[in-house]
Amino acid sequence: MLRVVRKTAKRRPDVKDYSESYRTGMDEASLDANTSLAKMLAMVGRDRVTLDVGCAGGYFAKLMADRGCDVTGIVINSAAVEHARSFCSRVLVADIEAVPLPEVVEGARFDVVVFGDVLEHLRNPVRILDEARQLLNKSGYVVASIPNIAHGAVRLALLKGNFEYEEVGLLDDSHVRFFTVRSVEELFAEAGYRIEQIERTLVPVFSGSDLVPKVDRAAFSDAVVSEIEADPESETLQFIIKAKPLSDKTKTRTLVKQLAAAHADVKTLGATLQRHESEKRALQAEVEAADELRAQLQTAETTLAGHLAEQVSLTFTDPVDRMIAQYLADLVDEAGYLSSDLATVAEKLGTGVSEIEAVLGILQSFDPPGVCARDLAECLAIQLKEQNRYDPAMAALITRLDLLARRDFTALKKICGVGDEDLVDMIAEIRRLNPKPGLAFGSAVVQPIVPDVFVRPGPDGGWIVELNSDTLPKVLVNQSYYAEVSATTRRDTEKSYLAECLQSATWLVRALDQRARTILKVSNEIVRQQDAFFARGVEHLRPLNLKTVAEAIGMHESTVSRVTASKYMATSRGIFELKYFFTSAIAASHGGEAHSAEAVRHRIKQLIDAEPPSDVLSDDTIVEKLREAGIDIARRTVAKYREAMRIPSSVQRRREKQSAAAD
Numbered sequence: 001m002l003r004v005v006r007k008t009a010k011r012r013p014d015v016k017d018y019s020e021s022y023r024t025g026m027d028e029a030s031l032d033a034n035t036s037l038a039k040m041l042a043m044v045g046r047d048r049v050t051l052d053v054g055c056a057g058g059y060f061a062k063l064m065a066d067r068g069c070d071v072t073g074i075v076i077n078s079a080a081v082e083h084a085r086s087f088c089s090r091v092l093v094a095d096i097e098a099v100p101l102p103e104v105v106e107g108a109r110f111d112v113v114v115f116g117d118v119l120e121h122l123r124n125p126v127r128i129l130d131e132a133r134q135l136l137n138k139s140g141y142v143v144a145s146i147p148n149i150a151h152g153a154v155r156l157a158l159l160k161g162n163f164e165y166e167e168v169g170l171l172d173d174s175h176v177r178f179f180t181v182r183s184v185e186e187l188f189a190e191a192g193y194r195i196e197q198i199e200r201t202l203v204p205v206f207s208g209s210d211l212v213p214k215v216d217r218a219a220f221s222d223a224v225v226s227e228i229e230a231d232p233e234s235e236t237l238q239f240i241i242k243a244k245p246l247s248d249k250t251k252t253r254t255l256v257k258q259l260a261a262a263h264a265d266v267k268t269l270g271a272t273l274q275r276h277e278s279e280k281r282a283l284q285a286e287v288e289a290a291d292e293l294r295a296q297l298q299t300a301e302t303t304l305a306g307h308l309a310e311q312v313s314l315t316f317t318d319p320v321d322r323m324i325a326q327y328l329a330d331l332v333d334e335a336g337y338l339s340s341d342l343a344t345v346a347e348k349l350g351t352g353v354s355e356i357e358a359v360l361g362i363l364q365s366f367d368p369p370g371v372c373a374r375d376l377a378e379c380l381a382i383q384l385k386e387q388n389r390y391d392p393a394m395a396a397l398i399t400r401l402d403l404l405a406r407r408d409f410t411a412l413k414k415i416c417g418v419g420d421e422d423l424v425d426m427i428a429e430i431r432r433l434n435p436k437p438g439l440a441f442g443s444a445v446v447q448p449i450v451p452d453v454f455v456r457p458g459p460d461g462g463w464i465v466e467l468n469s470d471t472l473p474k475v476l477v478n479q480s481y482y483a484e485v486s487a488t489t490r491r492d493t494e495k496s497y498l499a500e501c502l503q504s505a506t507w508l509v510r511a512l513d514q515r516a517r518t519i520l521k522v523s524n525e526i527v528r529q530q531d532a533f534f535a536r537g538v539e540h541l542r543p544l545n546l547k548t549v550a551e552a553i554g555m556h557e558s559t560v561s562r563v564t565a566s567k568y569m570a571t572s573r574g575i576f577e578l579k580y581f582f583t584s585a586i587a588a589s590h591g592g593e594a595h596s597a598e599a600v601r602h603r604i605k606q607l608i609d610a611e612p613p614s615d616v617l618s619d620d621t622i623v624e625k626l627r628e629a630g631i632d633i634a635r636r637t638v639a640k641y642r643e644a645m646r647i648p649s650s651v652q653r654r655r656e657k658q659s660a661a662a663d
Helices: 036-044 059-066 078-085 125-133 152-160 181-190 222-230 248-297 304-315 319-330 342-349 353-363 376-386 392-399 401-405 409-416 420-432 479-486 492-529 531-536 546-553 557-564 597-610 619-628 635-644 650-662
Strands: 002-004 049-054 070-075 090-093 110-116 136-147 193-202 236-245 453-457 463-467 568-571 574-577
Touching: 036 059, 036 110, 036 136, 036 193, 036 236, 049 059, 049 125, 059 070, 059 110, 070 078, 078 090, 110 125, 125 136, 125 181, 152 222, 181 193, 181 236, 248 401, 304 319, 304 353, 319 342, 319 353, 342 353, 376 392, 376 401, 392 401, 392 409, 392 420, 401 409, 409 420, 453 492, 463 492, 479 492, 492 531, 492 546, 492 557, 546 557, 597 619, 597 635, 619 635
Parallel strands: 002 090, 049 070, 049 110, 070 090, 110 136, 453 568
Antiparallel strands: 136 236, 193 236, 453 463, 568 574
């Protein structure tokens, strides 16, 4: 019987014609027991009502028919129809991605549904497997063969970029899928199956086969080959799976667990995004405050504590209130916030919380506006009240600063009861406020960094390294004074004491001289090792550790560590701590020279800075771009470096850039 089911999707023009490979004379006795066909046949069993989805050429249908199975074949490649009719009791031609399986088979039921190298080509294999559940009898099951992306030859060919899908008999590479054992298990679990049996067909990594590209072992480094060969799945060509559908009750429990796990992941991700956004906003506020503070600190003579103390003495006449006010003022940090709990303060002062709150209310009216607030929301509210702008809508906005940080304007409009234009004006007012009012006052003198070493280009194209004589301790031995004192000594004990003093002074001078020479020697070696950095920039910073420098200059590693601690080098590219030049190594993707972690961080920042709002780079995309540039790095390492540089995730960056573009 032959029936063609209507198709709503166009047939792919590059489907391979398998007609030349049909083996009508094949029988079970001629099969190697280690092949996928033999293992699938054993799982199917005998005398089964079977649906062969794909029916590639019909020869597997013949093998099942020889075992007494009643085989219905669904042919995806129309070139296979004539051969399939020879062995199937019924042949159906259908695009199963366009037509549901129950509709294709017109409600028929089967003991076994076979997918022979089919699932990897489907855009939605979970849906097809779920539809197959509806066709199975009570004790029915699915048998499937699926290729393995973890096979060593496939991984090496992908690494070289010369893996052509057409050359290995697969469908078009626009959506062909490969599976690892983990993804196979997840696929069947998601579709509502329990895997009862997994078999593997094995092909050595460097032997090649009809479905595995031939790769040359000599084309890869020993490290890459060792990593491939250490993988237990490196020789697995295909997985052969026998899976039974779960009961609806079991499937429901499994889905509930999966949903609970997914919900927990989403909740964790949301908290992480919120934390990153909050940190970013706080950092932006600090930068803005620092710009204003830079000019103010040059002339600021009054500290915040002194400024508050003056206002306390002028405002409070009652001795008890004045004492409470001064105690609270002393608890205010440099940013202007009151960090202590009022109940704790009341307990220490032996008074009620209401009295503390009354005094605090007066303190919060002091200059600068927003001082003595207990959190950011209260600080902003105080400033808005002083400007007579603390209306109900603004109060609602202040209570949900978390939504403002996430730029969830839709939720804010609903909470505040305002339109788009009013919300934009309210947010602009918030941005004009000072989140850290205390920083307008000086607290401590900022000490500039004085470099210990100067590096400048030499006339011969090299580098001249010099010590900064101003930072070196100056110790001299006054020989004239020593001679004068020695002339007056008579007793041996006095002479011995003077000799010890001279010896100690001489040792100190020599020790300081040796210390200076060591700093210069270490600095010269750092400049030699990091020559590319000084000439071409941070992207060319090399991996370097203390041991390498110590061995080069013939000193102990601990000596180099002590010498480089809190020492700075002035270069044409800025002032850097000597420790900056010691960075860990990131391996090269093709076995080349390793890359400095600092250089990789700089490269990540460059990629993110250059991304347009319409094409924000995910961590996985950054990994791909870095590997294209010869840097072998894991996605979690990219995420760690990005977070260390306080760069938000791709989701948050996309939202911010699109919002900025809209503004």
